[in-house]
Each structure stands twice: as structure tokens, then as C-alpha cells.
Amino acid sequence: MALLEIIGLTVKFPTRFGNFTATNNVSLEVQAGEIHGLVGESGAGKTTIGAAVMGLLQSPGYIGSGSINLAGENLLALDNNQYHRVRGNRISMIFQDPQTSLNPLLTVADQLIETIRQHSDVTADDARTQAIQLLEETGLSDAKQRIDDYPHQFSGGMRQRVVIALALCTQPELIIADEPTTALDVSVQKQILALIRTLAKDRGVGFILITHDIGVISEITDQVTVLRSGRVIESGDTRQVLMQPTDNYTRALMAAVPRLEQRLHRFNNIVTDDSIIDGDDHWQVDGASAKLASDWLLSGHQSSDTGTTASTTPVLAVKDLEVTFQSGQPGWFQSRSGVKALSNINFDMHAGEVLGIVGESGSGKSTLAKSIVGLVDPSAGELRFRGQPLPPGSKRHRKHPVRREIQMIFQDPYSSLNNRLTVEQIIAEPIRFYKLARNRAHIRQLVASVLELVEMPQRAMLKYPHQFSGGQRQRIAVARALVARPDFLICDEPTSALDVSIQAQILNLLKDLQEAFGLSILFISHNLAVIRQMTDRLLVLKNGKLVEISNTDRFFREPAAPYSQQLLRETPSLSHLNAR
Amino acid sequence: MLTFISRRLLQSLFVMLAVSLIAFALFRFVGDPVAQMVGQETSIEDQERIRERLGLNDSIPTQFVRFIGKLASADFGYSYRTRQPVSEMILTRLPATLELGFVSLLISLLIGIPAGIYTAIKRGGALANTLLVTTLVGISIPTFVIGIFLIYLFGVKLGWLPTFGRGDTIALGWWKTSFLTLDGLKSMLLPALTLGVYQLTLTMRLVRAEMQDVLKTDYIKFATARGINYRSLYFNHAFRNTLIPVITIIGLQLGGIIAFSIVTESVFQWPGMGLLFLDSIRYVDIPVMSVYLVLIAMMFVIINLIVDMLYFFIDPRVRLASEAN
Numbered sequence: 001m002a003l004l005e006i007i008g009l010t011v012k013f014p015t016r017f018g019n020f021t022a023t024n025n026v027s028l029e030v031q032a033g034e035i036h037g038l039v040g041e042s043g044a045g046k047t048t049i050g051a052a053v054m055g056l057l058q059s060p061g062y063i064g065s066g067s068i069n070l071a072g073e074n075l076l077a078l079d080n081n082q083y084h085r086v087r088g089n090r091i092s093m094i095f096q097d098p099q100t101s102l103n104p105l106l107t108v109a110d111q112l113i114e115t116i117r118q119h120s121d122v123t124a125d126d127a128r129t130q131a132i133q134l135l136e137e138t139g140l141s142d143a144k145q146r147i148d149d150y151p152h153q154f155s156g157g158m159r160q161r162v163v164i165a166l167a168l169c170t171q172p173e174l175i176i177a178d179e180p181t182t183a184l185d186v187s188v189q190k191q192i193l194a195l196i197r198t199l200a201k202d203r204g205v206g207f208i209l210i211t212h213d214i215g216v217i218s219e220i221t222d223q224v225t226v227l228r229s230g231r232v233i234e235s236g237d238t239r240q241v242l243m244q245p246t247d248n249y250t251r252a253l254m255a256a257v258p259r260l261e262q263r264l265h266r267f268n269n270i271v272t273d274d275s276i277i278d279g280d281d282h283w284q285v286d287g288a289s290a291k292l293a294s295d296w297l298l299s300g301h302q303s304s305d306t307g308t309t310a311s312t313t314p315v316l317a318v319k320d321l322e323v324t325f326q327s328g329q330p331g332w333f334q335s336r337s338g339v340k341a342l343s344n345i346n347f348d349m350h351a352g353e354v355l356g357i358v359g360e361s362g363s364g365k366s367t368l369a370k371s372i373v374g375l376v377d378p379s380a381g382e383l384r385f386r387g388q389p390l391p392p393g394s395k396r397h398r399k400h401p402v403r404r405e406i407q408m409i410f411q412d413p414y415s416s417l418n419n420r421l422t423v424e425q426i427i428a429e430p431i432r433f434y435k436l437a438r439n440r441a442h443i444r445q446l447v448a449s450v451l452e453l454v455e456m457p458q459r460a461m462l463k464y465p466h467q468f469s470g471g472q473r474q475r476i477a478v479a480r481a482l483v484a485r486p487d488f489l490i491c492d493e494p495t496s497a498l499d500v501s502i503q504a505q506i507l508n509l510l511k512d513l514q515e516a517f518g519l520s521i522l523f524i525s526h527n528l529a530v531i532r533q534m535t536d537r538l539l540v541l542k543n544g545k546l547v548e549i550s551n552t553d554r555f556f557r558e559p560a561a562p563y564s565q566q567l568l569r570e571t572p573s574l575s576h577l578n579a580r
Numbered sequence: 581m582l583t584f585i586s587r588r589l590l591q592s593l594f595v596m597l598a599v600s601l602i603a604f605a606l607f608r609f610v611g612d613p614v615a616q617m618v619g620q621e622t623s624i625e626d627q628e629r630i631r632e633r634l635g636l637n638d639s640i641p642t643q644f645v646r647f648i649g650k651l652a653s654a655d656f657g658y659s660y661r662t663r664q665p666v667s668e669m670i671l672t673r674l675p676a677t678l679e680l681g682f683v684s685l686l687i688s689l690l691i692g693i694p695a696g697i698y699t700a701i702k703r704g705g706a707l708a709n710t711l712l713v714t715t716l717v718g719i720s721i722p723t724f725v726i727g728i729f730l731i732y733l734f735g736v737k738l739g740w741l742p743t744f745g746r747g748d749t750i751a752l753g754w755w756k757t758s759f760l761t762l763d764g765l766k767s768m769l770l771p772a773l774t775l776g777v778y779q780l781t782l783t784m785r786l787v788r789a790e791m792q793d794v795l796k797t798d799y800i801k802f803a804t805a806r807g808i809n810y811r812s813l814y815f816n817h818a819f820r821n822t823l824i825p826v827i828t829i830i831g832l833q834l835g836g837i838i839a840f841s842i843v844t845e846s847v848f849q850w851p852g853m854g855l856l857f858l859d860s861i862r863y864v865d866i867p868v869m870s871v872y873l874v875l876i877a878m879m880f881v882i883i884n885l886i887v888d889m890l891y892f893f894i895d896p897r898v899r900l901a902s903e904a905n
Contacts (some may be wrong), residue, residue, distance in 0.1 A: 056804060084810070086807070088805065088806035088807030093806075095801070096798075097800050099798050101801075103821070105820050105821055106871065114812065115807075118806070150896040152900075153900065166806060170807070357726070493614070
């Protein structure tokens with residue numbers, strides 16, 4: 001008998017516009033000791049399935065039909081109090097972000113001991129002993145000393161171990177892990193995944209692993225279920241499903257996953273069903289077309305690139321850059337102390353080059369971008385843009401030409417667009433600010449044309465940002481950056497907030513634009529596979545220091561620095577599926 | 581902890597100095613002190629002698645330093661109106677106000693916190709909605725109307741409770757308390773309720789809003805998923821996390837209750853500091869007013885210090901960060 005059996009699960013959320021079906025007739029089985037992956041893009045219903053199994057559906061959601069059986073017992077027949085006794089005791093859960101899933105006011109010991117004693121009749125001392133053993137088992141070597149610490153005293157990876165210990169402490173039969181490694185750096189991710197693998201094998205715990213990351217799925221799951229819009233697309237043995245997908249959607253999804261092993265010129269065969277793009281998009285501005293936008297952008301380029309030295313001087317030269325953040329207020333008797341976010345950074349970037357910056361969180365990637373674009377003042381060192389010294393942000397005049405020539409695309413398209421302005425106002429702003437158009441009609445024409453250039457219908461200019469999906473918003477953000485006619489684009493994790501198929505579309509778009517306009521792009525990402533697809537050269541940062549500069553192809557063949565080798569080794573990859 | 585407290589004390593000292601300066605200005609420059617002390621028939625020479633004896637001819641900074649010195653040694657001077665020492669007048673009134681403030685705080689916390697938690701958990705329930713609407717009415721009506729209404733209902737119509745004064749008190753040294761007699765407690769009830777209604781509503785709504793936020797957090801979801809029983813979930817896990825903002829606001833409000841219980845005290849003829857202050861305004865009794873000002877400022881400073889220290893006990897992040905320094 002299967003440990004967990006979900007049969008024909010349909011979850012509905014009543015809304016003002018009728019019922020929204022979050023999952024539709026979903027069936028799956030999890031055996032004891034098995035790791036079952038649920039994969040799909042946002043809105044696929046992965047998390048809803050997890051919540052339904054826990055009996056913790058967000059109100060007003062309800063289970064329309066189907067059944068959930070745990071070791072043969074129908075969970076849906078339980079009343080709330082009976083269900084609450086199942087939680088923790090037989091099914092437990094691991095959440096995405098270890099920063100927020102532990103109670104900040106209680107020590108780790110408090111939280112563990114309370115949970116253990118909730119479900120078994122042991123003394124506080126016994127529970128404490130058990131808790132220490134568990135923490136050791138999950139990889140906290142000095143558990144005895146650290147058990148009385150508070151969550152904020154642990155690092156992210158350590159916290160996730162505590163979370164896992166908490167999920168395990170009542171010896172549940174099933175654990176639902178909802179994106180357990182998404183908020184972690186790759187090295188920590190590797191360790192946590194290995195831990196989950198061990199626990200499944202040694203303790204016979206069944207896992208449901210919810211993730212959007214195909215790399216993670218391929219690394220540790222035995223079975224996988226691919227979901228889309230609340231329906232099961234394909235299900236079966238992980239290797240089988242990922243390597244020989246039978247469904248078109250799975251195939252398209254796999255094609256959209258950036259690979260570490262090879263550089264594709266473009267992503268092919270990608271899913272396109274952005275519903276807003278379809279439909280009535282015949283509305284047009286007179287004379288507007290993608291061609292117009294591209295001609296206009298090209299003409300702008302030539303005029304700014306007339307200098308004969310342009311090809312030889314690097315477009316950006318960074319020399320001995322150092323950024324220090326002052327920490328807090330200076331004490332009465334001590335001098336100001338600071339954290340060095342970046343130190344001793346040196347590199348050149350050539351015109352038309354795409355330079356990647358990789359590193360784990362806290363490595364200084366974004367600080368580097370911000371000091372170039374002028375949002376952070378360097379504490380030492382020199383920046384030169386096309387041979388001219390680049391003043392620090394606070395001294396850079398508002399009308400300084402560099403303000404137009406360097407544009408930035410941010411990570412989160414939900415917060416980088418002003419929701420109170422229409423798309424037309426958003427895109428027209430740089431044109432008006434830099435006085436790039438002759439008159440209003442021209443501005444309007446340009447806005448419509450550039451939207452078409454980023455593969456959006458012209459009609460989009462009449463709407464507000466909230467009417468678009470994440471991928472469409474990011475296209476709008478790209479259009480806004482382009483319309484300033486920049487030579488230099490800084491993309492700070494431009495696809496990290498997006499689903500893989502959307503990511504593939506945006507990456508394709510950026511590649512096309514880069515080729516068409518010969519843009520120099522500084523491309524920041526924590527995702528090595530994306531860096532491989534996008535960049536010519538890359539920098540590796542660690543704790544604010546430069547570890548390695550390398551040609552991208554060479555880096556992936558033979559990384560020089562030990563840290564780079566480690567980084568590559570720890571990044572989940574699909575290649576082992578072939579090798580196995 | 582010690583460095584933290586000593587730093588806060590130092591800051592408090594500056595606040596107190598600033599307030600003393602205002603009190604001194606009030607004392608020295610609002611009208612001529614001598615003219616207010618003496619009768620019309622006092623000769624100019626006598627007035628001059630009094631002026632000299634009181635040190636009013638010295639330079640202003642010297643006078644200010646002397647003023648501070650006297651305040652610090654609890655020598656508050658004499659009231660113009662009653663010719664009693666101000667310290668004596670305040671000491672007889674202080675217990676009444678503090679006891680009233682304490683009881684109304686107790687009422688507001690004992691009812692407000694559970695009601696806040698309840699309305700957060702049972703969102704949209706019938707009782708929760710009733711509570712919200714009634715307290716909204718309570719907060720919208722001015723204090724004196726509530727007081728008069730309570731007097732009418734319980735004092736006049738039903739005749740259950742006394743309507744003015746402190747009733748019987750028992751002296752513990754100089755502190756006269758009404759906690760130890762039935763009559764005193766009965767007299768306390770109506771004014772305390774009147775004073776506490778606003779605080780109660782505020783506490784309830786604040787706790788409710790904070791609880792609703794906390795209940796949405798991942799750590800509460802995780803604790804639910806671990807099957808922690810609901811009582812511990814709500815009180816130990818969720819409520820504790822609402823305490824920091826709740827204590828901050830309640831602390832500020834408590835200062836307000838004590839300092840500005842004037843309206844309630846006058847409705848119930850409660851012989852506290854508020855009533856004393858009202859009388860001193862009526863008779864331009866400047867020494868009493870300036871001392872009152874300093875004392876109330878000190879009360880706020882002390883309450884804020886206590887609130888800051890409570891952060892220490894509640895939030896390990898504050899505690900450990902200061903230990904690390």
C-alpha cells in the first residue's frame with residue numbers, strides 16, 4: 001500500500017467571478033522512503049496540493065472532490081481536531097525560507113521540545129536529549145552548545161537544518177518540503193538535498209518535494225509529477241520523465257531549462273501562452289513598428305559611437321574599486337566601523353561584450369552594479385566609462401550623459417514598475433527626460449514601436465503594470481531601459497523572479513537585442529547555467545573579492561580558482577541523468 | 581544591558597533638564613512672582629526685601645541652577661494659594677492618581693488583550709464583530725460623557741456605586757490607599773472604567789491587528805503544521821510576537837492616562853493630581869504648575885525607560901545584540 005495516495009483531488013477557491021480551480025483531478029502516490037517531486041511553474045497548483053494534504057488550505061479554498069489517504073486512512077474524513085493531531089505527528093512540512101519559518105522569540109530548544117512533547121509522552125529532559133540527537137543527525141555538529149540559541153544566531157543553511165529537525169522530531173511518515181532550498185546558496189542547497197536524501201533512505205520517510213527547479217528535481221527525486229494549471233501533465237520515474245518526456249509541455253519545459261554543459265544560441269520550442277498577448281491586439285499607433293524602433297535605436301548608437309578610439313578603449317574600466325558600508329551609528333567612544341562590501345576589484349569591459357558576474361548571496365554582485373550605475377558611492381578606487389572618469393553617484397550631475405548611457409534592469413518586475421503610471425507613461429518618461437523625441441506624436445510612436453520590439457502588443461501601452469504577468473512586466477522594464485538609447489545595460493538577476501519558460505523568453509529577447517544593437521551588458525546572476533547561456537566572459541565574486549575572471553567557455557571547461565570549481569561542482573545539473 | 585540603561589539614563593537627564601528649563605521659565609517669567617505673593621498694602625521696600633531674599637535679583641543662569649538644585653533635593657517651594665509646601669500637596673494627591681491609573685490600565689489590559697486575541701482568531705464571528713462595534717462606540721464618545729452616563733446608570737438609577745470621591749482610605753505611611761476598603765474599591769470602579777475605556781479599545785484593536793499579521797507568518801504556519809496545540813500556538817507563539825508594538829503604545833498611553841486624567845478626575849471629583857492641577861490653573865498657582873510639569877515629564881521618562889527594558893526581556897535579538905556590543 002502506498003504511504004500517501006491522492007485520488008482525483010480538486011481544490012476550488014470561490015472568487016467574485018466564480019470558482020477558481022486550483023487543482024483539477026490530481027492523482028499521485030508516494031511510497032515510504034521515496035522522494036516525489038512536484039514540478040511546475042507558478043500557478044501550477046504545487047503548493048495547493050501540499051496545503052491540501054496538510055489540511056491547511058488557505059480560506060476560502062475547499063476540496064471539491066477527491067480523497068487523500070495516508071497509509072490507507074482517509075484524511076478528509078477527519079474533523080479539525082483529529083486532523084490537527086495528524087499534523088506534525090504523521091505529516092510534517094518544511095518551508096521555503098528558513099529566515100521566516102522559525103519563531104524569532106523562542107530558542108531552538110523551546111521549539112523542538114514543545115513539538116516533541118506535543119506528540120509523545122516524554123519528560124522535558126528526554127525531549128531535550130532527543131532534540132540534541134536530531135540536530136546532530138541533521139548536521140549541527142555542536143548541537144549541545146547551540147540548542148539554547150535563538151534562530152537569528154544561526155546562518156541560513158543551519159536554520160534550514162533546524163527546520164528539518166523540527167519537521168522530523170515527531171517521526172512523521174511523510175514530509176512535504178515546499179521549495180526547501182530555493183532561498184539558499186548552491187553549496188548549502190547541495191548539503192540540504194543530500195540530507196533529505198539520507199533521511200528518506202535511512203528513516204523511510206516519504207517526501208513530497210515541491211520545487212520549480214528542474215535541477216533539484218533531477219538531483220534527488222525518485223518520482224516526479226509535472227503539473228500545469230492545476231492538472232497533472234505527466235508523472236513517473238524521474239529519469240524517464242525528464243529525459244524522455246512524452247508530453248509536449250514537459251518537452252518545452254525541459255528545453256527552456258538553461259544547461260550548464262553547453263551554450264545554446266537561443267532557447268527553442270518554448271511555451272508561449274501568455275493569455276494577454278493573445279486576443280485583440282490590432283490596436284496600433286500610426287506608423288509605429290518594431291522596425292521603426294530598431295532603426296531609431298541604431299541611429300542613436302552611431303551618433304554616440306563616432307569616436308575612433310571607441311573600439312580600443314574599454315567601455316568600462318574598474319580600478320581598485322572598494323565599497324564600505326558604515327554599520328549603524330558610531331558608539332560614543334569608538335570610531336565608525338564599516339563592512340567592506342567590495343574590495344580591490346579590477347576589470348575592464350569591452351564594447352559589445354556581455355560580462356557575467358556570479359557569486360553567492362552577500363558576495364557583492366549587486367553592490368558592484370549599484371556603484372557603477374551611481375546608487376552607491378565607492379569608498380575608494382576609480383571607474384572609467386569609455387575612457388572618461390565616472391564620478392560617484394552622489395556627485396554625478398543629473399544631466400551627466402552617462403545617466404542616459406547606462407541603464408539598469410532590476411530583478412523584481414513587480415516592484416520596479418510604478419503601478420500608478422500607465423505603461424505608456426512609464427516608457428515615455430526616459431524619452432521625455434533625455435529629450436529624445438521631437439514631439440508628443442513622436443513619443444507615442446516610439447513607445448508603441450519599442451513595445452513591439454520587445455514582443456508586446458502596442459495596445460499594452462494603455463494599461464497599467466498590474467494587468468501584466470511577471471514576464472510581460474520584465475519586457476516592459478526592458479523596453480523602458482532600451483528607450484533611453486543606452487550603450488550599456490546592467491541586468492541584475494533579470495530572470496530570477498520568473499518561471500523557466502518565461503526566463504527562456506526574456507533571455508532570448510536580451511540576446512536578440514544585444515546582437516541587434518551591440519549593447520555592452522553587465523549580467524548579474526547567481527545561476528551559473530543562465531550565465532553560461534548569456535555571457536562572453538565572467539567574474540566570480542566571493543565576500544566582496546574578485547576570485548576569478550575568465551572566458552565563459554573556458555570557465556565551464558576548466559575553472560581555475562578552487563572556489564569556482566566548488567561552485568560548479570555544487571550546482572545541480574541535468575548531465576548526470578545522461579550518465580547514470 | 582547596563583551600558584544600555586546608563587545611556588538611556590543620560591538621555592533622560594537631558595530631557596529632564598529641558599523640561600525644567602520650561603518649568604523655570606514658567607515660574608520666573610509668567611507674571612512677577614513677588615507681586616503674586618504679597619498683598620496690595622505691602623510696601624515697595626518690603627517687596628524689594630522679599631525679592632532680595634528669594635534671590636530674584638541674581639542673574640538668570642544662577643537662578644536656574646538654584647531652581648534645578650532645589651528640584652533635585654525635592655524642595656518644591658510653597659503654593660501661592662494654600663501657602664503649603666508644594667511637595668506635601670503633591671504627595672497627598674499622587675497616590676490617588678497613581679492608583680486610578682493603575683486600575684484603569686489593569687482593566688484595559690485584562691479585557692483588551694483577550695478581546696484582541698479573540699477577535700483576531702475568530703475573524704468575522706458574531707461575537708467578534710459585536711465587540712468591535714461596541715468598543716468603536718466606546719472610543720467615539722468623549723470621556724466625560726461616558727463618565728456622566730456611568731454616574732447616571734450605576735450611581736443614580738441603580739444606586740450601586742458611589743459617584744464621587746475616593747471613599748474610605750487607609751493610610752500606609754504617607755500613602756493613602758483605597759485598595760484596602762470595600763468602599764474605596766467601589767469608589768474606584770466608575771472613574772477607572774471611564775478612564776480605561778479608551779485604552780481598552782486601543783489595546784484591543786492594536787492586539788487584533790498585530791495578531792492578524794503574525795498569524796500570517798511562516799513560523800505560525802510551520803507551528804500549525806507541526807501540530808502544536810492551539811492554545812500554545814495563539815498565546816505562546818503568536819501573542820508573544822505582537823508584544824513589542826503593543827507594549828510601546830500601551831506605555832505611551834499609560835503616561836497619557838496618568839498625566840491627563842484631569843477630565844475624569846473632575847467629573848468624579850477624584851482628589852488626584854489632575855484635580856490639583858485644575859485648581860492651580862484656576863488660581864494661577866505657578867509653583868504647583870511648574871512642579872506638576874516636571875513630575876509628569878519624569879513619569880513619561882520612567883515609563884519609556886521601563887518599556888525599553890521590557891524589549892530586552894521580550895526580544896532576544898535586542899538582548900543579544902546589546903550583549904555583543
